[in-house]
Amino acid sequence: MRITVSLYFKMRGIEVTGAENSQDAMRLAAQGKFNAAILDVTLGEENGLDLLDNLTRQHPTLPVVMFTSLGNDAALRADSLRRGAKGYFSKTEPIEILLEGVADLLN
Helix, strand or coil, rough: HHHHHHHHHHHHCCCCCCCHHHHHHHHHHCCCCCCCCCCCCCCCCEEEHHHHHHHHHHHHCCCEEEEECCCCCCCHHHHHCCCCEEEEECCCHHHHHHHHHHHHHHH
C-alpha cells in the first residue's frame, strides 16, 4: 500500500519519501525535510502508534496522520488523535480522502 500511496501522491505533484520501518522514519524525520508524515497503525511487527508517539515528541511541529486498514474504529481514532495525530483515515475509503486531508493540513 505504501507504494500505491506514494505513486498516487507523486502523480499529483506531491513529493514523497517512503520509510521501510520506524527507525528509517525517525532517521528521515531528523533530516527535517518533510511537511507531513503518513503512518499505518500496523507496521509489520512494529506499532505505528509507538512511532506516532516518537515522532510527535521529537518533531512536535510535524503533522502526522494515521492511515490504516483497521477501518473506522472509533476507539483507535480517538487514541491516535489523543496521541497527537492530526488526522485518521481508513484504507477502506477512497485514497482521494487521504490526499484531501493531507492537503488541508498543509494549507
